[in-house]
Amino acid sequence: xxxxxxxxxxxxxxxxxxxxxxxxxxxxxxxxxxxxxxxxxxxxxxxxxxxxxxxxxxxxxxxxxxxxxxxxxxxxxxxxxxxxxxxxxxxxxxxxxxxxxxxxxxxxxxxxxxxxxxxxxxxxxxxxxxxxxxxxxxxxxxxxxxxxxxxxxxxxxxxxxxxxxxxxxxxxxxxxxxxxxxxxxxxxxxxxxxxxxxxxxxxxxxxxxxxxxxxxxxxxxxxxxxxxxxxxxxxxxxxxxxxxxxxxxxxxxxxxxxxxxxxxxxxxxxxxxxxxxxxxxxxxxxxxxxxxxxxxxxxxxxxxxxxxxxxxxxxxxxxxxxxxxxxxxxxxxxxxxxxxxxxxxxxxxxxxxxxxxxxxxxxxxxxxxxxxx
Ligand code: SF4
Numbered sequence: 037x038x039x040x041x042x043x044x045x046x047x048x049x050x051x052x053x054x055x056x057x058x059x060x061x062x063x064x065x066x067x068x069x070x071x072x073x074x075x076x077x078x079x080x081x082x083x084x085x086x087x088x089x090x091x092x093x094x095x096x097x098x099x100x101x102x103x104x105x106x107x108x109x110x111x112x113x114x115x116x117x118x119x120x121x122x123x124x125x126x127x128x129x130x131x132x133x134x135x136x137x138x139x140x141x142x143x144x145x146x147x148x149x150x151x152x153x154x155x156x157x158x159x160x161x162x163x164x165x166x167x168x169x170x171x172x173x174x175x176x177x178x179x180x181x182x183x184x185x186x187x188x189x190x191x192x193x194x195x196x197x198x199x200x201x202x203x204x205x206x207x208x209x210x211x212x213x214x215x216x217x218x219x220x221x222x223x224x225x226x227x228x229x230x231x232x233x234x235x236x237x238x239x240x241x242x243x244x245x246x247x248x249x250x251x252x253x254x255x256x257x258x259x260x261x262x263x264x265x266x267x268x269x270x271x272x273x274x275x276x277x278x279x280x281x282x283x284x285x286x287x288x289x290x291x292x293x294x295x296x297x298x299x300x301x302x303x304x305x306x307x308x309x310x311x312x313x314x315x316x317x318x319x320x321x322x323x324x325x326x327x328x329x330x331x332x333x334x335x336x337x338x339x340x341x342x343x344x345x346x347x348x349x350x351x352x353x354x355x356x357x358x359x360x361x362x363x364x365x366x367x368x369x370x371x372x373x374x375x376x377x378x379x380x381x382x383x384x385x386x387x388x389x390x391x392x393x394x395x396x397x398x399x400x401x402x403x404x405x406x407x408x409x
Pocket of ligand 1: 199
């Protein structure tokens with residue numbers, strides 16, 4: 037079926053609506069408060085589309101969590117100290133929302149498995165949780181997995197977000213750094229098999245840079261072939277997409293969404309519209325040094341370094357309650373325009389417009405091709 041793509045005017049109107057409505061995931065009216073924890077800035081890979089300020093300097097060393105680092109322009113080095121991680125969870129637990137969520141993030145969070153275990157234990161048994169639903173998620177490249185670790189995540193109810201680009205040539209954007217290509221691929225495949233055999237819930241998270249937008253249907257086919265229970269397809273943020281590449285992303289997304297009913301065992305998260313218009317995202321993250329900032333400041337650290345300071349909302353050491361450490365999407369966009377030079381703001385806006393266009397495509401497919409998600 038030929039799915040009509042949105043016009044430029046429709047995209048602008050949809051983006052304005054999304055900014056005015058604020059984040060459906062984490063905004064004032066959302067039922068969940070979400071905390072992301074940056075456990076380490078170390079990672080085995082250096083993916084081509086990753087703009088997080090990664091470093092192996094200070095790996096294994098707990099950051100002292102000094103207040104001064106919150107105002108520094110440079111990203112901190114080292115890992116999160118256990119007391120910082122536990123204190124961040126204590127702060128989340130002061131939230132008044134009926135649902136809570138914690139996402140373990142990095143760098144590669146499994147590089148500090150001791151912190152993963154400590155966070156899960158503290159969060160699940162926290163006295164201020166008061167029987168509230170607590171969603172736990174781990175974002176990982178999978179290279180640090182083994183069956184024992186996967187069993188621990190399964191027992192704690194953690195949902196694993198396993199990053200991959202695709203099979204074979206598709207993985208050319210995931211650049212090994214601490215391993216050679218063969219060892220990294222082998223470790224990832226071992227992780228996939230262990231997840232398929234284990235009890236933890238998981239899904240594949242695929243990021244498509246501009247050069248690979250034409251490969252969207254094949255990335256989807258890879259996920260089906262790999263036996264993934266669920267899939268999230270993302271476009272890379274902070275990168276310029278030509279008109280042709282934007283068109284390829286949107287037509288590929290429309291085709292995948294419309295054809296999805298042929299894969300009855302795969303849940304496709306892209307069919308659920310109303311995601312935040314990436315690169316703008318409402319989630320609040322605690323960095324390794326205790327700085328509290330919205331996630332776009334970390335995602336774009338090496339691409340738009342000024343956003344780190346612009347998106348910062350203080351430090352764990354001075355925070356007494358969860359509320360007050362996030363800006364609305366409209367406020368974030370205003371901060372973005374104030375912090376970036378016009379050409380960088382334009383690139384950022386291009387990414388948001390692609391998010392709004394993707395949302396419209398998902399809505400159109402939902403109407404024209406109703407069915408399971
Ligand atoms: S695995 Fe994740 S943190 Fe590591 S380089 Fe790739 S995108 Fe960045």
